[in-house]
Amino acid sequence: MKVKAIxxxxxxxxxxxxxxxxxxxxxxxxxxxxxxxxxxxTIRRAGIKNITxxxxxxxxxxxxxxxxxxxxEKIHYVLEETPEGVANALxxxxxxxxxxxxxxxxxxxxxxxxxxxxxxxFTAQExxxxxxxxSRDEENPHAFGVAKFDTNGNIIDIVEKxxxxxxxxxxxxxxxxxxxxxxxxxxxHSEHGSNFSITDVNRKYVHQGQAELLxxxxxxxxxxxxxxxxxxxxxxxxxxxxxxxPFK
Numbered sequence: 001m002k003v004k005a006i007x008x009x010x011x012x013x014x015x016x017x018x019x020x021x022x023x024x025x026x027x028x029x030x031x032x033x034x035x036x037x038x039x040x041x042t043i044r045r046a047g048i049k050n051i052t053x054x055x056x057x058x059x060x061x062x063x064x065x066x067x068x069x070x071x072x073e074k075i076h077y078v079l080e081e082t083p084e085g086v087a088n089a090l091x092x093x094x095x096x097x098x099x100x101x102x103x104x105x106x107x108x109x110x111x112x113x114x115x116x117x118x119x120x121x122f123t124a125q126e127x128x129x130x131x132x133x134x135s136r137d138e139e140n141p142h143a144f145g146v147a148k149f150d151t152n153g154n155i156i157d158i159v160e161k162x163x164x165x166x167x168x169x170x171x172x173x174x175x176x177x178x179x180x181x182x183x184x185x186x187x188x189h190s191e192h193g194s195n196f197s198i199t200d201v202n203r204k205y206v207h208q209g210q211a212e213l214l215x216x217x218x219x220x221x222x223x224x225x226x227x228x229x230x231x232x233x234x235x236x237x238x239x240x241x242x243x244x245x246p247f248k
Contacts, residue, residue, distance in 0.1 A: 001179065003119050004050040004100045005043045006093045009036065009062065009107040010080045015226045024058035026107045027065065028230060030244075031237035035224050036062065037244035038110045038237075042174075044070065044246035046115040048103060052076040052093040056083070070246060087189045087196040094182065101129070102177045104198070109173035110233055110242060113219040122176055130210025132176035133202055135169050136221050144170035145199040147213060155206055155213055160199045169215070171202065173223070180205075 013020030019028055026036035043051060049072055055062050059079050069075040076096045080089050090104070101122045103115070113134070122129050135147060141162075148157040148166040159166055181201065188200040205211040220241065222233045236242050 001101050001123060002050070003046075003048055003103055003122050003176070004097050005048045005052070005103040005105060006090065006097055007036075007039060007043065007051060007053045007105050007107055008086075008089055009053055009055040010089050011056070011083055013225070016230075024055055024062055025225070026055075027058070027061055028224075029234065030110070030224065030230065030242065031234040033237070033244045034065065035110065035230075035233075036066065036107055038233075038242055039105055039107045040066070041244045041246055042111060042113075042115065043103060043105060044073075046103065046119040048119060050074045050076075050096075050100075052078060052096045054078045054080055054089050054093050056080055085194055085196060086198050087185060090185060098182060099179065101179055102181055104175045104177060106173045108223050108225045109221065110224055111174065111216060111219060111221045112242065113214075113216045113221070115174075115176075118176060118214065122178065128178045128180060128210065129176075130178055130208070130212065131181075131202065131205040132212050132214055133171045134174040134216060134221070135171045135213045136216045137168055138170040139168065141165045141168050141170040144172045145197075145202065147171055155211060158199050158203050158206060160197060169213070171199075171213070173221075175202070177201075177205075178210075180210075 009026045013025035027034045063077050078092045145158045145160050146165045147155050147169040150156050184201045184204045189196045
């Protein structure tokens with residue numbers, strides 16, 4: 001079963017005002033390339049050819065930059081007219097992404113980890129592979145979904161933005177899902193309404209015993225949602241530590 005990608009590039013980008021008054025945050029520069037090129041590079045190097053990009057009123061700027069994609073690719077552009085939460089944004093992309101497995105990628109996230117072998121496994125596996133959640137060690141995980149483990153080190157729950165984190169393993173931003181994804185989205189949306197978050201879907205997989213954590217270890221993961229993190233990423237890109245290119 002093919003794996004497609006949904007690149008979520010919406011939201012107000014309020015932490016990056018005043019720049020996001022005039023452009024989408026994924027078009028802001030990391031050294032000599034925009035943020036979105038690094039996200040697309042990770043997706044493309046994983047071998048995914050069908051990509052849906054969700055964005056706000058600046059989606060025309062993104063489309064002008066990305067265009068129709070590389071040879072053999074299908075790029076779909078979806079306008080999120082008003083930000084109404086994750087469930088609404090994902091459902092806008094749904095017509096292009098049913099009956100498949102999915103890489104859901106929130107575009108702020110820039111990482112050096114490569115996903116090709118994991119996408120290949122999700123493509124080849126006949127029975128439902130569940131979900132793969134990228135995670136990392138965080139000194140201050142309070143702003144993330146945080147993994148909770150049993151005494152044997154197995155993940156048993158995810159706690160969203162906890163005051164008292166059950167671990168320092170943060171989850172957020174890049175996920176691989178099997179074909180159960182949309183049914184679980186609908187289930188979570190009916191249970192939580194406008195308070196729905198992607199963590200609710202992840203918890204369903206965890207409680208079914210179908211969630212796997214992939215800790216990035218010594219690889220890099222930067223949330224490019226603030227001026228400081230953009231600067232850090234730019235310095236890494238200038239040093240050749242981040243790769244926007246579509247091929248290895």
